[in-house]
Amino acid sequence: MSTEREHDGESEPGRTGTFGDYGGQYVPEALMPALQELEDAYERYVLENEDGFMDEFRERLRDFGGRPTPLQRADRLSERYDREIYLKREDLVHGGAHKLNNALGQVLLAKYMGKERIIAETGAGQHGTATAMAAAHLDMPCEIYMGRTDVNRQRPNVYRMRMNGAEVNPVEAGSGTLKEAINETMRDWATTVERTHYVIGSVVGPHPFPQMVRDFQAVIGDEARKQIREKAGRLPDSVVACAGGGSNTMGTFHAFVPDDEVDLYAVEAGGSSLEIDEDEGLAPNSATLSTGTDGVLHGAMTKLLQSGDGQIMESHSVSAGLDYAGVGPELSHLVETSRVTPASVDDEDALNGFHRLSRLEGIIPALESSHALGYLEEAHENLGDIVVVNVSGRGDKDLETVLEETEKRDLEAAPEVEVFDQ
């Protein structure tokens, strides 16, 4: 890396909003005053609880969002893997995913800041849905940008956003996935920045977003850490979470980062292969932490899937929510300093993880979370006696994709496809 910056520890950004070499604020000048305004608001309301912001946020998380979520012992998975497996049930948050934690925090913050309009981008549609719900709950006008490909593969979430009163703007550019949706949302923000707040959906983007989103999601790990001590009498040996941008990952890991005895595994989408086609600019995976290189995208220095020239690659995953060529800068830093171990699971093993949890535990997980469950199957022998897995969301939104992808394969964990044809 060419840039040397200040930072003050493992997991806190330095004065310039960086985690080691990663992070920063690489955005058009027009947005810089808004980032400063947001940073000031974040420090006052979130870090210092001015006007009781955090009290109101926690109350709304409880009464509107349904927190705390359970930490459930998964009996049949524990039996299968011969160790204690605990599931953090973020699928039970209102809306069906951890995304509400952050969306509610940011929409509420925008309201405290006096902003008049909310915009957001979405990949799988979970963040868009959570933002639309939070905006309806707090009576804020809301527009969501979503790549055309994702609109087509996540129709139930598109309907849900519209039912909650949000406008959904399909983005036709490029491959029509999350990367293009983020570009378009940044353009909207650069035009309307004075009255609009951009609810970034993950621990990505310019400072203070990575730190602020992590803090809104840290409730996952805070609860899990307390719950595992109550249930198992000690901290876990391992914590496993899937990683796209990394918001459920950082939310789950944050409380455990100082616990050196707890191993942290960030499971990425291995797609169909970890090989990269440089000529075509295609990565048939979204395994940024495992295979990416350092660069600047969407406002931050982080690890990226990019060509040698610096062009960003089209990524791939069977899970729209993981399909992103970047990753949060704090996760890049934690991987670089070996505190977090990156891993990847391919599409097929993720689908098997999906079917296995559905069959064994009666929980239909999001395809994103299915990557963490696929990793459990592969790596359980190395994960110690007590393992916490974050089930970041529920899989109802993914049923069409799962049926289509399951039909193409001979999956050991899937039910017979003919069942659905009768």
Added chain:
Amino acid sequence: MSDEDRQPEGGDPRNDERGAKRPASDTDASVEYDSDVEAAIRGDHPALITYITAGDPSLEDTKASVEALDRGGSDLIELGLPFSEPIAEGSTIQAAINRALEAGTTPAGFFELVDDLETDAPLLVMTYYNMILQFGDEPDVRPFVERAAEAGLSGIIVPDLPAEEADPLREACDDNGLDLVFIIAPTTEGERLDTIMSQVSGFAYVQARLGTTGARANVSSATHDSLARLSEYDVPKAVGFGVSEGDHAAEIIEAGADGVIVGSALVDIIASSRTPEEAVDALEAKARELKRGARRGATDVAADAAEDPPETEHP
């Protein structure tokens, strides 16, 4: 003023003190400017700065287009080095970038084009920070800046690099005699404006309105507000984002700018021309129209000035 007059008269092209700290400007040809970029924008007042995307539709066509813009009276020419995620661009330039990338435009090819170009107007590269970082074997800004200097480029504009993150690139540019141009947005005010204006080299790129690049039908009131806010700084100011016609150029110069920057309107010409020859002719004609507009604006300013001489002391 002839082209020779626009060149600095030798000596160190860089000066330790940047724009805001210098004495008031003078358009006299004997004045020694900090760089050829500053000489171009101050020396042939009012300046026309033109932008096209390199490689749109091919690097060979870009060479002819740049030469046409030079003949048409451009005082500075910005060449876009295409990046796949151009978050500051509107649909016109985004489409041009996509065409250039589909045509296989690479940084290496871009620099070979610049090696071949011989223009009166100094050339600047406009690109995103990741393209600069990735040029060498490791993420580092220096190899790009050194190659840019070797190719004869005079400056760099980076739409996603605010002053806060610019130290490494600024140092590399200073060491290689290149200007690093900063964008001033309608939202840039107060101390932040002071800080950026004290770091500007070459000229301040004044963003005419909030949003992305793209030709517009009129000049935004934000342009007038921004130029009024910047009037106390003795730094050359050029206005871009939305400028497409000679009349816009006249209005912007009359409002106090030293130059106008036109991009999307020229990219539109390239996109809509049926043959490369048609594009070249139309680009040259459009540059002349814009330059005439700018001159008309300056004439109006001169007429006003004759009645009411401007202050020479700057706060």
